[in-house]
Amino acid sequence: MLANLAILGGTIASFWTVWATLLGFALLLSAGSNVINALKRPPFNTLTSLALILGTAGMVFVALFSSPKMGLATVWALYVLWPVFAVLAGVMIVSRLFKARLGLYGRIFDSPIGMVGLAICFFWIIAALMADLLPLYGPLEALSKNNGTIVQGVTRKFKLGAEALNGLSYADYVRLSLADAAEYGKLYKSNIRGGAPLVSWVGDEGEKLPAILGTDKANRDIFSRLIYGARTVLPLSIGATLVSFTVGITLGLLAGYRGGWFDQVITFAANAILAFPVIVLFYLIVLVGKDGNLSRILATAIFAFPLLLVLAGLWGLYSVKMGRLIAILVVFLPIALFLYLRNTWGLPDLSGVGAWVAAIFGGGNAQREADIAIAVTNFAQMEPRMLNVFVAVAFSSAPGAFRLVRGLTLDVKDRDYVAAAQTRGENQFYIMIFEILPNVRGPLMVDAALRIGYTAILLGTLGFLALGLPQESADWGSMIAHGRGQLRFEPQMAVIPALCIVSLVLGLNLLADTLREQSLKD
Amino acid sequence: MSKVEIAGLDPNAPVLECRNLSLSYFTRAGEIPAVVDFNMTVMPGEAVGLVGESGCGKSTVALGVMNYMGSTGKVVSGQILYKGRDILTMSPEETRQIRGSEIAMVYQEPMASLNPSMKIANQLMEVPLLHEDVTREEARQRSRDILEAVRLPDPDRIMNAYPHQLSGGQQQRVVIAMALLSKPSLLLLDEPTTALDVTVEASIVDLVRDLAAEFGTSMVYISHNLGLILDTCDRINVMYAGEAVEFGTVDEVFNKMRHPYTQGLFRSIPLPGTDKNASPLVPIRGQLPLPQDRPLGCNFQDRCDHYKPGWCDQADIDMRAVQDQPGHLSRCLRFNEIDWTAPPKVEAQAESALAGDIVLDVKDLKKYYEVAANAFLSAGERRTIKANEEVDLVAREAETVAIVGESGCGKSTLAKVLLGLETATKGEAKLNGQVISNTPVQSRAPETLGSLQMVFQNPFDTLNPSQTVGAQIIRALEKFGIGTTDGERESRMLDLLDLVKLPRDFANRMPRQLSGGQKQRIGIARAFAGNPAVVVADEPVSALDVSVQAAVSQLLMDIQREHRTTLLFISHDLSIVRYLSDRVVVMYLGHVVEQGSTEQVFSPPYHPYTEALLSAVPIADTRVKKRRIILDGDIPSALNPPSGCPFQTRCPRKAQVEGDLCETTLPPMRTLSDGHQVKCHLAQSILDEMEAVIQTDAITAAADEGADLLGSEASKPGLIGRVRRALSRENSEKPALGSA
Numbered sequence A: 001m002l003a004n005l006a007i008l009g010g011t012i013a014s015f016w017t018v019w020a021t022l023l024g025f026a027l028l029l030s031a032g033s034n035v036i037n038a039l040k041r042p043p044f045n046t047l048t049s050l051a052l053i054l055g056t057a058g059m060v061f062v063a064l065f066s067s068p069k070m071g072l073a074t075v076w077a078l079y080v081l082w083p084v085f086a087v088l089a090g091v092m093i094v095s096r097l098f099k100a101r102l103g104l105y106g107r108i109f110d111s112p113i114g115m116v117g118l119a120i121c122f123f124w125i126i127a128a129l130m131a132d133l134l135p136l137y138g139p140l141e142a143l144s145k146n147n148g149t150i151v152q153g154v155t156r157k158f159k160l161g162a163e164a165l166n167g168l169s170y171a172d173y174v175r176l177s178l179a180d181a182a183e184y185g186k187l188y189k190s191n192i193r194g195g196a197p198l199v200s201w202v203g204d205e206g207e208k209l210p211a212i213l214g215t216d217k218a219n220r221d222i223f224s225r226l227i228y229g230a231r232t233v234l235p236l237s238i239g240a241t242l243v244s245f246t247v248g249i250t251l252g253l254l255a256g257y258r259g260g261w262f263d264q265v266i267t268f269a270a271n272a273i274l275a276f277p278v279i280v281l282f283y284l285i286v287l288v289g290k291d292g293n294l295s296r297i298l299a300t301a302i303f304a305f306p307l308l309l310v311l312a313g314l315w316g317l318y319s320v321k322m323g324r325l326i327a328i329l330v331v332f333l334p335i336a337l338f339l340y341l342r343n344t345w346g347l348p349d350l351s352g353v354g355a356w357v358a359a360i361f362g363g364g365n366a367q368r369e370a371d372i373a374i375a376v377t378n379f380a381q382m383e384p385r386m387l388n389v390f391v392a393v394a395f396s397s398a399p400g401a402f403r404l405v406r407g408l409t410l411d412v413k414d415r416d417y418v419a420a421a422q423t424r425g426e427n428q429f430y431i432m433i434f435e436i437l438p439n440v441r442g443p444l445m446v447d448a449a450l451r452i453g454y455t456a457i458l459l460g461t462l463g464f465l466a467l468g469l470p471q472e473s474a475d476w477g478s479m480i481a482h483g484r485g486q487l488r489f490e491p492q493m494a495v496i497p498a499l500c501i502v503s504l505v506l507g508l509n510l511l512a513d514t515l516r517e518q519s520l521k522d
Numbered sequence B: 001m002s003k004v005e006i007a008g009l010d011p012n013a014p015v016l017e018c019r020n021l022s023l024s025y026f027t028r029a030g031e032i033p034a035v036v037d038f039n040m041t042v043m044p045g046e047a048v049g050l051v052g053e054s055g056c057g058k059s060t061v062a063l064g065v066m067n068y069m070g071s072t073g074k075v076v077s078g079q080i081l082y083k084g085r086d087i088l089t090m091s092p093e094e095t096r097q098i099r100g101s102e103i104a105m106v107y108q109e110p111m112a113s114l115n116p117s118m119k120i121a122n123q124l125m126e127v128p129l130l131h132e133d134v135t136r137e138e139a140r141q142r143s144r145d146i147l148e149a150v151r152l153p154d155p156d157r158i159m160n161a162y163p164h165q166l167s168g169g170q171q172q173r174v175v176i177a178m179a180l181l182s183k184p185s186l187l188l189l190d191e192p193t194t195a196l197d198v199t200v201e202a203s204i205v206d207l208v209r210d211l212a213a214e215f216g217t218s219m220v221y222i223s224h225n226l227g228l229i230l231d232t233c234d235r236i237n238v239m240y241a242g243e244a245v246e247f248g249t250v251d252e253v254f255n256k257m258r259h260p261y262t263q264g265l266f267r268s269i270p271l272p273g274t275d276k277n278a279s280p281l282v283p284i285r286g287q288l289p290l291p292q293d294r295p296l297g298c299n300f301q302d303r304c305d306h307y308k309p310g311w312c313d314q315a316d317i318d319m320r321a322v323q324d325q326p327g328h329l330s331r332c333l334r335f336n337e338i339d340w341t342a343p344p345k346v347e348a349q350a351e352s353a354l355a356g357d358i359v360l361d362v363k364d365l366k367k368y369y370e371v372a373a374n375a376f377l378s379a380g381e382r383r384t385i386k387a388n389e390e391v392d393l394v395a396r397e398a399e400t401v402a403i404v405g406e407s408g409c410g411k412s413t414l415a416k417v418l419l420g421l422e423t424a425t426k427g428e429a430k431l432n433g434q435v436i437s438n439t440p441v442q443s444r445a446p447e448t449l450g451s452l453q454m455v456f457q458n459p460f461d462t463l464n465p466s467q468t469v470g471a472q473i474i475r476a477l478e479k480f481g482i483g484t485t486d487g488e489r490e491s492r493m494l495d496l497l498d499l500v501k502l503p504r505d506f507a508n509r510m511p512r513q514l515s516g517g518q519k520q521r522i523g524i525a526r527a528f529a530g531n532p533a534v535v536v537a538d539e540p541v542s543a544l545d546v547s548v549q550a551a552v553s554q555l556l557m558d559i560q561r562e563h564r565t566t567l568l569f570i571s572h573d574l575s576i577v578r579y580l581s582d583r584v585v586v587m588y589l590g591h592v593v594e595q596g597s598t599e600q601v602f603s604p605p606y607h608p609y610t611e612a613l614l615s616a617v618p619i620a621d622t623r624v625k626k627r628r629i630i631l632d633g634d635i636p637s638a639l640n641p642p643s644g645c646p647f648q649t650r651c652p653r654k655a656q657v658e659g660d661l662c663e664t665t666l667p668p669m670r671t672l673s674d675g676h677q678v679k680c681h682l683a684q685s686i687l688d689e690m691e692a693v694i695q696t697d698a699i700t701a702a703a704d705e706g707a708d709l710l711g712s713e714a715s716k717p718g719l720i721g722r723v724r725r726a727l728s729r730e731n732s733e734k735p736a737l738g739s740a
């Protein structure tokens, strides 16, 4: 038990170390040469910064000495991720240098808090983008195949052939002395090296790293999955939030600008949805529509909003230039409709085309043919279970976005420039999309940043309830669900993905706060 | 600090003294020196005015005195002596005490000082309860008394009201009452009436002056309106770019000014007795420099006609006393060399245009709004807002018709109906013979849209903040069907920028990169994009600084003259209306109560409402005598208009009408003389006996070879005379003008 606590402490400590590094880094940047002064300014005064530094040092101490391997794991993690940190540093430094010319984005660099938030968000974005370049295992790759089996089933015992380290659990591994660990690592690596490495740029022989945080029940490397998890979590939470925002924006603009019965009905509906317990809602959506049709129907409605918003915008903009409007529609409509139908009802069915294309390009190789057929069949179509996520997010985020946009619209629609647009005969879509929407973007951006965070939590919840993505998906929520059985013995399995969600939400919150603050200042 | 000390205060010692005060804001962009080397004394019972363009540091001075400059503001150097003690060295506890009970401040926006969720009574009672040892009963009694003292009707009702249940004027009175409750020795008023209507402004100014006299309170009165300063203050301090540039008694500064900026200010406002052709307004060129780029030497150098290189730009300039006038200081190096009586340099005068055919003809226009009494179930009871009850007017080609009246009188509704944002309930408006009052803007043809455009009031609101200036003008051209290719519209857009005298590269700017006056010019360019027949200008300059106002209104008049556009000029500023319009329509509560040519409306006989409006206009000329007519109460709600004459609830002359005619019968429109119509029951004999509200005899007498006054008939060279001649020509052919 104590050992587990040590692991837990070490886990948190190593996380803390990583973030403290980021924080210190942001501080350094924001202060330029004068770190001490920056520490004296709010929100840092000398005392808190002293506490921060001591705290960090203490954490590193705990990490290194409570479980030497844990400290080592931190170092490993930093080592594996160094390209991410390098790119992050580059982006931050360049942004900081040109902050005067970068508008609101540049102003984030006036606030240490905002820079920390931004650094956290960028960290995950860059990590997601670079995951394939890092010496990681695949998100679904089980570490079991190669010479002399390293991992044995669910017990996660590391067995290095007949070596002395036979039967070592992750907790044991962590408690090894540094020297042993080095030896172990060597053996460990030498065993893996036998397989076909995915990545070959670390070292000459394409070596891979040990499972820094151990493996899960299916023998997959947790650390690798965490980084790949960002690839699922980020696009999905951003995408789902944006789609639900377009729902909120479209309805909010209409309700705010038109008013009347439409406003009353939609506002009532939004309040009703907000009052409904979301979890129950999710169960309803996902379980009632087990066959997938309910979420398909809802998705049909939800995905129509981005389409309609773009169409309304085009109509507003080009209603004076019909020729141009038609030219744009000829290109835009087929593509948009194709994407829309593919992602709602899977229409048109491409499996026939897939078989046909496979036959032509497969070159007789059965494996290749199958791959091609699958690729074509799934072309431009998201996994059906993702629809659940989009629907759930739309239900939980759209009413809030709606209320926000409606309120802002009510405020802006009485401005003189809106009246000016009316007096030159603009139609209502032009006014809503080009006169009102761009001028409420500030609060919307802040809200969107927050909501992406909420969506990440929501994905976690859905994953935890097994309502969201497929079980084996590497998203953080599913990983928490996966690890919760081992919480007592291997706490890092659930705690670390949870910390990933926390860090992303925290980063987005800090960012949103700073955006709000900086946009108010002048 | 106790009241006893105040009682024993030496009447010759100043209540407030600012010594070499410098105040800065520390922002991201670095230090912003908002006020530099500022000196001022306020004697007991005295009112000192602070004037200057917005951003010149007036409010900062007031906030500095209150020791209330927020987290970014700091006193950099100097002293603020309150009754001889430096406020800056006092403990926070002491400053708080002084702030609450010795120095009080009234802000422009009354709601900024009122708590929306607290009853007036509780907010007022808080003041004595916090700062003095009184019982709740006493506090309540004193609050009630003070409400009476600020002439609020029915103080008991107001005590129990929430702020939002009061009108703007009533709210400001409550704020003043609150400020006076602690019997302060010093009252700071920062543009206390800018957000209010002229008639309300007049009554508040009156009130402030009387109260100060009664309580012996010293005042610092901040305003950009020289007329108001003249009405309220003993001495004034003219500020420019963070510095006081001239300080002296009202008489010294108004009549013997010794700083070119002060002179520029006076020359850029219209005074009675002038008209737009005989003595055009002279704007101060250029703009106020930002605090960060103030030049070395005189801050005014870029805009000064007397600027002498190698002299004015060498070192910072101190305030120096004017000879023989010990209290009169100026921050100009050359005030002894300048010929202060030289007339302003005037640009070549344009030939004024003659009014042509009727372009806009509004007949018996009504606009009612139906509002549901119950918001959710629209089936319930409905109420009617009568925004426009009976509007008749005509406007001719190249003519400027002013529409004046307090807010809520239906000016903007009329504009909305004309522009098609609303459709008329009854009656009609014709543009070049075509009925437009029933065609909503969406159904109007591009040419109609382009030929009837609007210039809006608020420069900060008139342009879409997210689009470049050029794109916004091009969009208007597209909508008006002007130009066939993008290139053609682009070049037309650049022409429009030339027209409003802005550099062509402004096309790529975002609105936030423009000053208020520049934005308003873009608004004008946009309105003139479709070669409009009629432009409705809704208070186009009222939100601008005086020095810019002159330039923008001049520009508007020039373009109008050149294009022979009809201008409907909506305004509450009667000085500017008198100065630049040919005809005037006075509206009250949805009715046209008086209309006629400018000199007919501005000289007796008047409609009683016009008379009161005229009396309310602050005039920045010490020689002008005004009859004071203070209107009580607020304009009634259009939801519930009074019976009979719409003005009867506030009319000072109602008693002169026999019986209850005013309460029961809507007066008919009477034609007094050619084209001069009044909607009032007053007998002809009373109308005939009316005296002029504004006496400009002194000016007339002083002026060489009798400069032409509005109202003096014969041999008028100005536009008005010419227009009138043109109109009388018309009138011999067409019977009644204006009621057509």
Ligand SMILES: Nc1ncnc2c1ncn2[C@@H]1O[C@H](COP(=O)(O)OP(=O)(O)O)[C@@H](O)[C@H]1O
Pocket: B025, B026, B027, B032, B033, B034, B052, B053, B054, B055, B056, B057, B058, B059, B060, B061, B070, B072, B291
């Ligand atoms: N809180 C603030 N932070 C930074 N600058 C300010 C602040 N308040 C006012 N200023 C600047 O100080 C100068 C004087 O402003 P102010 O005292 O408000 O002038 P006025 O009352 O005459 O319009 C202006 O340049 C203004 O932009």
Ligand code: SF4
Pocket: B259, B260, B261, B298, B299, B300, B301, B304, B305, B306, B307, B308, B312, B317, B331, B332, B333, B334, B335
């Ligand atoms: S000092 Fe020179 S520039 Fe300044 S106001 Fe006097 S004459 Fe003009």
Ligand code: SF4
Pocket: B608, B609, B645, B646, B647, B648, B649, B651, B652, B653, B654, B657, B662, B667, B679, B680, B681, B682
């Ligand atoms: S009709 Fe009577 S109440 Fe109305 S303005 Fe004339 S005198 Fe006053």
Ligand SMILES: [Mg+2]
Pocket: B055, B058, B059, B190
């Ligand atoms: Mg101010």
